[in-house]
Amino acid sequence: MEELAEVAGITVRTVRFYRERKLIPPPRREGRIAWYDDTHLARLHTIAALLERGHTLSGIAELAEAFDHGRDVAELLGLGAPSEEVPVRLSPEELADRFGGQATPENLAAALDLGYLGTDGGEIVHISRRLLDTSAALVREGIPLADVLAAAKQVRSHADALAELFTELVLAQPGRTTEDLQRLRPLAKSVVEAEVSMALDRWLQRQR
Incomplete structure (x- = not known):
């Protein structure tokens, strides 16, 4: 503990206090x-x-x-699971900087529940750079992070339903396999992007 305190530039008493408050994990013990x-x-x-x-x-x-x-990062990302998303490694302070005072325990818990965040030692891993950047951009636009995460939960539900629909459509055809499903992923993305775009067009038209 003395060496840790010296390297960290704090007192042993402070390290002990943090340990008692469970701010740092317990040490690995070998005997005494x-x-x-x-x-x-x-x-x-x-x-x-x-x-x-x-x-x-x-x-x-x-x-x-x-x-x-x-969740551990391996559990979050899935070992060997195909993904087009690029994970982002962040320190807790970097995450706080991205979202300002809105990186609260409540919002963090919501992001963990969604599977957006995982842990890897002392680092946090966000599952998708695109989702991280989009969430941060919405917060900069004045939308509370709690509302962004609540909307994300609804989007996740709809996205799961769309993925299931596309999977059934492809695999219901004779001889089709999951390899075909992976190959045809861009088509599913194109359909969803086009439909969301047209839905926004219809909504904006109704507001005029």
């Missing part, structure tokens, strides 16, 4: 020896950065608990 590693150091740096940004220790503790109970 407690081993702290780079994960603990990264968490201490995160705590310092979040404190500088005005977060309270209670809020940081809630965030830490959410991170520690979040």
Whole structure:
């Protein structure tokens, strides 16, 4: 603990206090020896950065608990599962910077439940750069992150239904396999994009 405190630039008493508040995970123990590693150091740096940004220790503790109970990145992305999305690795403070004061424990929990976020050691992994950038852009437009995530939950439900519909359409044909489904993915995306575009056209027309 003394070495960890020295490298982090804080006192042993502070490290012990953070440990008691469950702000950092417990060390790995071998007999009476407690081993702290780079994960603990990264968490201490995160705590310092979040404190500088005005977060309270209670809020940081809630965030830490959410991170520690979040899904592992391998579970989130799926081992060997095909995907066109590019995951993004973020530190907790980088995530806070993207969404300002709206990176609250409640919003983080909602993002974890959606499967948008996973954990990998001291890092957070967002499953999709496109979704991350879009969410941040909507927040910059003044839409609360909580509303963005609530809408995302509804979009997920509709998207799952559309994916199931397209899957049944393809695989119902004789001799079709999941390889055909993967090959025809761009067609499904084109249909959905066109239909959403036309739906927005119809909605805008009704507002005139």
